[in-house]
Amino acid sequence: MQPESEGDLARMIRSANAPMAIRGGGTRAPVEAGDLTTRRMTGITLYEPGALTLVAWAGTPMAEIDAALEAERQRLAFEPWEAARVLGRSGTSTLGGCVATNASGPRRMVAGAARDAVIGVRFVDGEGQVVKNGGRVMKNVTGLDLAKLLCGSRGRLGVLTEVALKLLPGVAASVTLAAEGLTPEDAVAAMSVALSTPFEVTGAAHDPAAGTFLRIEGGGDSVAYRADRLAAALPGEWRQIDADPWPAIRDATRFAGVEGDLWRVSVRPSHAPALVAALPGRWLMDWGGGLIWAETPPGTDLRAQMTCAGHATLVRAAPETHATLGTLHPEPDAVKRLTGGIVSKFDPKALFAHS
Numbered sequence: 001m002q003p004e005s006e007g008d009l010a011r012m013i014r015s016a017n018a019p020m021a022i023r024g025g026g027t028r029a030p031v032e033a034g035d036l037t038t039r040r041m042t043g044i045t046l047y048e049p050g051a052l053t054l055v056a057w058a059g060t061p062m063a064e065i066d067a068a069l070e071a072e073r074q075r076l077a078f079e080p081w082e083a084a085r086v087l088g089r090s091g092t093s094t095l096g097g098c099v100a101t102n103a104s105g106p107r108r109m110v111a112g113a114a115r116d117a118v119i120g121v122r123f124v125d126g127e128g129q130v131v132k133n134g135g136r137v138m139k140n141v142t143g144l145d146l147a148k149l150l151c152g153s154r155g156r157l158g159v160l161t162e163v164a165l166k167l168l169p170g171v172a173a174s175v176t177l178a179a180e181g182l183t184p185e186d187a188v189a190a191m192s193v194a195l196s197t198p199f200e201v202t203g204a205a206h207d208p209a210a211g212t213f214l215r216i217e218g219g220g221d222s223v224a225y226r227a228d229r230l231a232a233a234l235p236g237e238w239r240q241i242d243a244d245p246w247p248a249i250r251d252a253t254r255f256a257g258v259e260g261d262l263w264r265v266s267v268r269p270s271h272a273p274a275l276v277a278a279l280p281g282r283w284l285m286d287w288g289g290g291l292i293w294a295e296t297p298p299g300t301d302l303r304a305q306m307t308c309a310g311h312a313t314l315v316r317a318a319p320e321t322h323a324t325l326g327t328l329h330p331e332p333d334a335v336k337r338l339t340g341g342i343v344s345k346f347d348p349k350a351l352f353a354h355s
Contacts, residue, residue, distance in 0.1 A: 001036040006122065006130060006161045012036065013159070013351065014128030021354040022155035024059060024097030027084040029154075030314075030322040035354070038096050041161060044068060052167040053119070058096025058160040065095060073170040078114045079105035085256040087316055096160040102152030105250040106203040106215070109195070109287040111168070115151035120164035123150060125157070126347030134164060149342075154328075155355030157346040171217040175227040176203070176245065177238045180211045184273040187212045188289040190234055192269060195288050197233060199226040204288040205249045213245050214238075249286055252293045261317040263302050265292040267310035275308060301325055 001020075003009035023034030038059040046055035049072040056065060062080065069075055080103040082093050097103075099121075104113040120134025134147035150157060182190065187206035194201045194214050203215030216226050231238040248254065255262050260281055267275055269289030276283045279302075281295035296302050299321050303312045311329045314322060331339060347353075 002040050003036070003038070004040045006041070006124065009036075009038070009041070009159060009161060010124050010128045010130055012128075013124055013126065016351050017349075018351075019353040020351055022159050022352060024094035024100070025061070026091035027082070027087065027089045027093045028097045028101050028103070029355075030317070030327050031319055036159070038159065038161070039092070039094060045162065046164075047072075049074060052169075053164065054167060055120070055162060055164040056095050057162055058094060058099075060095045062093045062095060062098055069167065070170070074167045075170050076165065077107065077111040077117050077168045078103075079107040079111070079250060080114060081105040081250045081252075083251075083315070085251055085253050086262055088257070095163055099151050099163050100154050100160055106205060106246055106286055109204070109290060110200075110202050113151075115148045117165050117167075118147055118151055118163060119166050121147045121150050121160060122162040123158040123160045126349055126351045130161070131158065156343055156352050158352070173220040173223040174215060174217045174244075175223050176241050176243075177214045177216075177227060177231055178211045178241045178245075179234075179236050179238045182206065182212045182236065184208070184276050184285070186236075187285065188269050188272055190214075190236070191285075191288040193234060194230060197230060199230045199233075201230070203246055203249075204286075205245075206285040206289070207245075207249070207254070208283070209254070210245065213249070215246060249284065252284060254284065255282070255293060255295055255316075258295075259298070260295045261298055261300060261302075261321060262315045263292075263294045263296065263312050264315055265294055265302070265306075265310055265312045266290060267292065267308055271308040271310070275306065275310070278305065278307065299324075303329065 001012050003012055020035035023029060023037045025039055041057040041059040043060060044056045047068060080098045099114055099118060102114045122132050125131055190212060191204040195204055199216060201214050202217050206212045216223050227240060272285055272289035272292060276292060279294050280297060284293040294302060314325055314327050
C-alpha cells in the first residue's frame with residue numbers, strides 16, 4: 001500500500017484487518033520490505049527560516065530537507081545518522097523514518113535527540129483516526145509530550161504523516177582536533193575533560209583504528225581560539241586535521257559491507273572502556289563514550305555478555321536473529337506493562353505489531 005495523502009492512509013488503515021509493517025524509505029527497519037509505505041507522501045509544506053521552523057510530510061527524503069536548509073544556512077540540531085550503508089540498502093532515508101527511530105548523531109549529546117527538535121506531528125492511529133499534536137511554530141505548541149512520544153516509537157503507535165521541526169542556524173566554521181594512540185581509558189578521560197570545558201565541544205569520538213576526535217563549531221575566529229585553548233588544556237598531543245571524520249563516525253561506515261551483526265549500545269561513558277575490552281569484534285565510541293557501535297559474530301547475544309547497565313539495539317543481523325534476540329533492548333516488566341497499555345490505546349487492533 002502506497003497512500004499519496006493523509007486521507008488515503010486513514011482509509012487504508014480503517015479497512016485493514018491484519019498486522020502490517022510500516023516503512024518510509026526502507027533504510028532503517030530490520031527488514032527492508034513493508035506492507036505500507038509513506039514514501040509517496042512527500043514535500044515541505046512550510047519553511048520559515050526567520051522562525052527557524054520547518055514542516056514536511058513524513059515521506060520527504062532527508063536529502064531534500066538538507067538541501068533546503070543548506071540554502072538558508074540552517075541545519076537540524078540532532079545530526080541524524082543514515083543507516084543505508086551499514087544495512088546495505090539502496091532506499092532513500094525519509095523524515096518519517098528518521099523521527100520514528102529517533103535517529104540522532106554525534107551532536108546529540110549537546111544538542112539533544114531527534115525528539116527534542118520535534119515540535120509537532122500529525123499521524124494516523126490504529127483506528128484510522130488522524131491525530132494532531134504540537135504545533136507548526138514554537139509560539140503555539142501544545143500537546144508536545146505526545147508528539148515526543150511518537151519519536152522513537154518505530155510506527156508502533158501510529159503512522160506519521162507530517163512532522164514539524166525546530167532548526168538551528170548553520171555553522172560558519174568547524175575544527176576537529178585529533179590524537180593518536182590513546183587507550184580506551186585515556187580516550188574516555190580526554191573526551192570527558194573536553195566536554196566539561198567551556199569551549200563548547202559538539203563531537204567527541206574514539207575509533208581505535210583512526211584516533212580520538214573532538215569537534216568545535218561556530219564563528220571562524222571563535223572556533224580557532226577555542227580549538228587552541230582546548231588543545232592546550234588536554235594531556236597528550238592534539239592537532240587540527242583537515243579531513244572531516246564526522247560523517248563516517250555518524251553513520252558507522254567502517255562497519256559497512258562486512259559480515260557480522262552490528263549493535264548500538266548506550267552506556268555510561270565511565271563503563272565504556274570495560275565494555276569494549278570484552279567485545280569480540282570491532283567497535284567505535286561516540287558521544288564521549290556514551291554510545292558504542294559494536295560488531296559481533298552472527299547470532300551473538302551481546303546483551304547477555306554486558307556486565308554493566310546499558311541499552312543495546314540490534315541494528316544489523318539476519319531476520320532470525322532479530323526474531324530471537326529482539327531488535328530493541330528488553331524492557332523491565334513495569335515499563336513493559338506501561339508500554340503495552342499505551343500501545344493498546346493507540347492501536348487496539350494490533351495493526352502495527354509488525355512495525
